[in-house]
Amino acid sequence: MQQLAGRVAFVTGAGRGIGRAIALRLAEAGARVAVTDADETSARAVAAECGERALGLRVDVTDPASVRAAVARADEVLGPLDVLVNNAGWDKMEPFLESTEETWDKVIAINLKGVLTCVKAVLPGMVERGGGRIVSISSDAARVGSSGEAVYAAAKAGIIAFSKTVAREVARQQINVNVVCPGPTNTDLFREVAAANPRLGDALKRAVPFGRLAEPDEIAAAVAFLASDDARFITGQTLSVSGGLTMV
C-alpha cells in the first residue's frame, strides 16, 4: 500500500546499511525521498535505486551549513519535508578506559549533535505547516548498555531523551517524534566491528533471543510505520527492533 504517497522524506546516512533500507522502504511506500549521506556517490546511487522521485545529496550531519543547504535543496526539488529520519551514525568499539577525548568528540558529533542539527533545520517548517514526523535511530546499547560502546551508548541515550522532550514541545503542532532502537544488525558497520573482534561479534549475535542479527529492512519497516498515518497518535516513544534483546 502506498502509505506515504505525496509525502517528502529526508533520510541521513542513507548511502548504505540501515539508512539505505529506510530510503528504499519509504520510496516503495510512495514518498519522494532525499537520500543523503556524507558520501555523495553512495547517496546518489541509492537515490537512483529509489527511482525518479528521489534526490541524492551530500550531507555531513556534523556540518550545520551542509545540513541547511540540503534541506533547502530538498524543499526546492521535492517539496516541503513531511518526514525526517535521523539515521547517520558511527562507532568505534573499545573499552572506555582506552578511549580518547578525540573519539568521544567524533562519536557525540555524529550520533547526538548531528540529530540536533537536522531537527533544528527541519522542525521550523514542520511547525509552520502544523505537522510532520521525526524518527531517529538510536540503539539498544542506549537502553541496556553495551561493553565497548560507552560513549556511543551515551550519545544514543541522548537521542532518546532529546526526542521525548521535543515530542512534548511540538505535540500541539501535530508533530510526532519517535525513536527506533536496532539491536545488532547485518550491515557493514556491524561486519567491520565483528571482523575486528570476532568473539564480540559472536557474543552479540548469541545475546539476541531470536538467535540472529536483524536485517536492515526489518529496521526500515518500523521506521516506515512510525512515518505513516497509522502511527499518527504515537509520539515520544522508543521502539526496539532487536529480536527480543531488550524488553522494556
Ligand SMILES: NC(=O)c1ccc[n+]([C@@H]2O[C@H](COP(=O)([O-])OP(=O)(O)OC[C@H]3O[C@@H](n4cnc5c(N)ncnc54)[C@H](O)[C@@H]3O)[C@@H](O)[C@H]2O)c1
Ligand atoms: N548495525 C548495527 O548493528 C546497529 C545497531 C544499533 C544501531 N545502529 C545505528 O543504525 C544507524 C545505521 O547504522 P548502519 O549499521 O547502517 O551503519 P553503516 O556504517 O553501514 O552506515 C552508516 C552511513 O552513515 C554515513 N555517515 C557516517 N557519518 C556521517 C556523517 N557525519 N554525516 C552523514 N552521513 C554519515 C556513512 O557514510 C554510511 O553510509 C546508525 O545510527 C547506527 O548507530 C546500528
